[in-house]
Amino acid sequence: EDGYGLWLRYRPLAAGPAADLATRAGSIETEEAADPTIAAAVAELRRALPGMTGRPAGQGGTLLIGTPASPRIAALGLLLARAGDDGFVIRDVTVGGRRLLVIAGNRPVGALYGAFHFLRLAQQGALPARLDVAERPRVKLRLLNHWDNLDRTVERGYSGQSIWAWWKLPIASDPRYVDYARANASLGINGAVLNNVNAKPDSLTPDWIAKAAKVADVLRPYGIRVYLSARWSAPVELKQAKTADPLDPAVAAWWRAKADEIYRAIPDFGGFLVKANSEGQPGPQDYKRTHVDGANMLAAAVKPHGGIVMWRAFVYSDVDPDDRAKQAYDEFKPLDSRFADNVIVQVKNGPIDFQPREPFHPLFGAMPKTPLMLEVQITKEYLGFATHLAYLAPMWSEVLAADTYAKGRGSTVAKVIDGSLEGHRLTGMAGVANIGSDRNWSGSIFDQANWYAFGRLAWNPDLTPQAIAGEWARQTFTPDPAFVTPVTAMMMGSRQAVVDYMTPMGLAHLMATGHHYGPGPWVGDLARPEWNPTYYHRADKDGIGFDRTRTGSNAVAQYAAPVAKRFADKRTVGDDFLLWFHHVGWDERQPSGRTLWEELVSRYDRGVATVEGMQRTWASLAPMIDGERAAQIASFLVIQKEEAIWWRDASLAYFGSVSGRKLPTGVRPPAHDLQTYEAIRHPYAPGHH
Numbered sequence: 311e312d313g314y315g316l317w318l319r320y321r322p323l324a325a326g327p328a329a330d331l332a333t334r335a336g337s338i339e340t341e342e343a344a345d346p347t348i349a350a351a352v353a354e355l356r357r358a359l360p361g362m363t364g365r366p367a368g369q370g371g372t373l374l375i376g377t378p379a380s381p382r383i384a385a386l387g388l389l390l391a392r393a394g395d396d397g398f399v400i401r402d403v404t405v406g407g408r409r410l411l412v413i414a415g416n417r418p419v420g421a422l423y424g425a426f427h428f429l430r431l432a433q434q435g436a437l438p439a440r441l442d443v444a445e446r447p448r449v450k451l452r453l454l455n456h457w458d459n460l461d462r463t464v465e466r467g468y469s470g471q472s473i474w475a476w477w478k479l480p481i482a483s484d485p486r487y488v489d490y491a492r493a494n495a496s497l498g499i500n501g502a503v504l505n506n507v508n509a510k511p512d513s514l515t516p517d518w519i520a521k522a523a524k525v526a527d528v529l530r531p532y533g534i535r536v537y538l539s540a541r542w543s544a545p546v547e548l549k550q551a552k553t554a555d556p557l558d559p560a561v562a563a564w565w566r567a568k569a570d571e572i573y574r575a576i577p578d579f580g581g582f583l584v585k586a587n588s589e590g591q592p593g594p595q596d597y598k599r600t601h602v603d604g605a606n607m608l609a610a611a612v613k614p615h616g617g618i619v620m621w622r623a624f625v626y627s628d629v630d631p632d633d634r635a636k637q638a639y640d641e642f643k644p645l646d647s648r649f650a651d652n653v654i655v656q657v658k659n660g661p662i663d664f665q666p667r668e669p670f671h672p673l674f675g676a677m678p679k680t681p682l683m684l685e686v687q688i689t690k691e692y693l694g695f696a697t698h699l700a701y702l703a704p705m706w707s708e709v710l711a712a713d714t715y716a717k718g719r720g721s722t723v724a725k726v727i728d729g730s731l732e733g734h735r736l737t738g739m740a741g742v743a744n745i746g747s748d749r750n751w752s753g754s755i756f757d758q759a760n761w762y763a764f765g766r767l768a769w770n771p772d773l774t775p776q777a778i779a780g781e782w783a784r785q786t787f788t789p790d791p792a793f794v795t796p797v798t799a800m801m802m803g804s805r806q807a808v809v810d811y812m813t814p815m816g817l818a819h820l821m822a823t824g825h826h827y828g829p830g831p832w833v834g835d836l837a838r839p840e841w842n843p844t845y846y847h848r849a850d851k852d853g854i855g856f857d858r859t860r861t862g863s864n865a866v867a868q869y870a871a872p873v874a875k876r877f878a879d880k881r882t883v884g885d886d887f888l889l890w891f892h893h894v895g896w897d898e899r900q901p902s903g904r905t906l907w908e909e910l911v912s913r914y915d916r917g918v919a920t921v922e923g924m925q926r927t928w929a930s931l932a933p934m935i936d937g938e939r940a941a942q943i944a945s946f947l948v949i950q951k952e953e954a955i956w957w958r959d960a961s962l963a964y965f966g967s968v969s970g971r972k973l974p975t976g977v978r979p980p981a982h983d984l985q986t987y988e989a990i991r992h993p994y995a996p997g998h999h
């Protein structure tokens with residue numbers, strides 16, 4: 311048990327559920343075995359069921375899987391409209407006096423998702439006596455964004471090398487690609503951007519297109535399309551055009567020909583993801599053109615093939631910004647209604663950059679005429695890399711459930727991205743993948759839960775983090791409630807713990823330079839103002855926090871009036887975002903009765919204490935699972951505890967020195983002086999290239 315099996319372990323069930331499962335799904339039948347997707351579904355069921363039932367295949371009742379193309383399924387009257395294009399129906403029916411379990415979709419991919427859903431239910435213990443399930447995904451594009459480089463390093467990757475063994479492609483595949491596809495399909499993930507948003511032009515050359523095509527061939531039966539990140543200046547860098555000006559007809563012709571070439575190799579190619587004019591990446595603004603000019607030109611190139619363009623809104627300019635948090639909105643909001651209909655704008659969950667906690671991005675709800683997709687980061691660039699146990703579903707749900715008030719109460723981010731608020735058909739959610747060549751895929755066992763949760767939320771943004779954690783834990787470890795209940799509670803509190811020991815009460819971006827590992831709140835000498843932690847926390851002898859109200863940058867005004875009003879008032883903003891929106895005096899009383907300084911100190915202590923509690927929980931649970939995974943998790947919790955203390959101590963040493971406030975009595979002083987923390991360097995930290 312090294313974690314390679316993820317949540318698809320298919321271990322023997324307890325006697326009762328095993329016998330029931332064998333009775334209901336002993337032999338798998340289909341009339342569509344020639345379809346590669348149905349074949350994949352059947353193969354999965356045949357691989358899974360004997361292991362779970364402990365009985366050889368072919369005995370017991372029949373499970374029939376397929377689409378209405380199968381006469382037996384068509385005859386059943388399953389009301390498949392409920393399943394939509396990508397969903398499924400799972401039902402126990404009686405035909406000619408015999409019981410039959412049916413898994414059906416309108417398309418083969420729906421049946422595949424249904425098979426995985428059935429296995430998800432079965433792995434968790436007893437199935438309902440009569441199954442009658444109908445599901446369909448709420449969001450159309452459910453994509454992983456790999457930040458994988460062509461040399462197999464991974465930007466912000468903490469789980470080994472890229473799983474794409476580019477050098478051996480296109481001739482050699484890898485069994486891992488199939489297991490990757492199975493895992494994604496089990497969640498309904500239906501697309502993968504193969505390469506880093508900080509893209510190289512080479513990925514668009516014939517050699518690399520052939521490699522991507524091979525990956526696409528392997529993923530295709532699992533309903534997963536391949537996409538590529540496109541480097542804006544590729545035509546120039548490949549020496550095939552003099553300019554990359556989107557309004558130059560020769561440039562548009564180059565991209566059209568390039569798209570034609572890609573589609574010849576990958577007929578169902580999904581399209582391009584573009585990071586333009588952001589953090590040094592080239593883009594249309596280099597030619598005094600807009601994001602719209604760029605996106606629409608590319609969109610025209612892929613349109614004849616049914617492709618799309620995902621244009622990222624993660625931008626901040628290098629001219630001294632009064633507030634980086636305002637820039638994406640300022641640049642993109644005026645472009646609403648001008649994007650082509652096969653363009654979707656990809657917006658990070660918060661206005662800065664994947665911090666442990668950010669308010670929802672103000673663009674959600676502010677561009678009603680443009681489809682927006684949500685981008686979250688599964689890889690934990692700012693939450694302790696792969697070692698810290700931080701379950702991210704609560705963070706993503708917090709954003710999905712956030713009310714933009716764009717069309718009055720109830721205009722949640724979830725409704726923006728599933729298209730229901732404004733009637734968009736092109737909808738999506740992207741997660742920056744945390745997958746690499748490590749045997750356990752994600753660098754740690756608990757980080758598998760973040761991949762899992764991303765997929766589940768992209769399928770249904772209303773699923774609760776608690777429910778997702780429970781189903782993941784039952785499949786990944788054991789369905790035993792004595793294990794699942796405490797482990798779920800531990801997961802549910804874990805992200806808040808990271809917030810508490812790294813960036814409590816609305817602080818953000820206090821990580822060390824470059825690699826973003828460990829504390830660096832004192833850093834204030836980097837070339838661009840908004841690269842510096844001091845820019846974000848603005849601590850001085852009087853107080854701390856970024857004033858984003860009218861007296862400051864007025865970023866609050868980018869939100870709809872009721873939201874802006876709540877954020878703008880110290881009494882209503884809530885302590886999650888207090889210092890995000892306000893500069894607060896160190897001695898100002900908080901609702902707890904403590905001063906702000908005392909409150910901050912208590913948050914850092916609470917974060918450390920939560921990690922200690924996680925260690926105790928794990929010590930009591932570890933004997934219930936295999937030794938290999940249990941030991942790795944325990945050792946990572948030791949790392950997390952040491953580093954939580956490091957974060958707490960370094961932060962308190964620094965903020966104590968700036969504020970001149972003393973630690974409240976009874977509080978443990980930092981182990982070292984500030985200079986010691988400031989001197990810590992991590993020259994070989996992973997993930998930054």
Ligand code: BDP
Pocket residue numbers: 465466507508585589624663664691
């Ligand atoms: C930041 C990362 C950087 C990415 C950038 C992005 O630090 O490596 O290139 O986001 O999303 O979080 O483009």
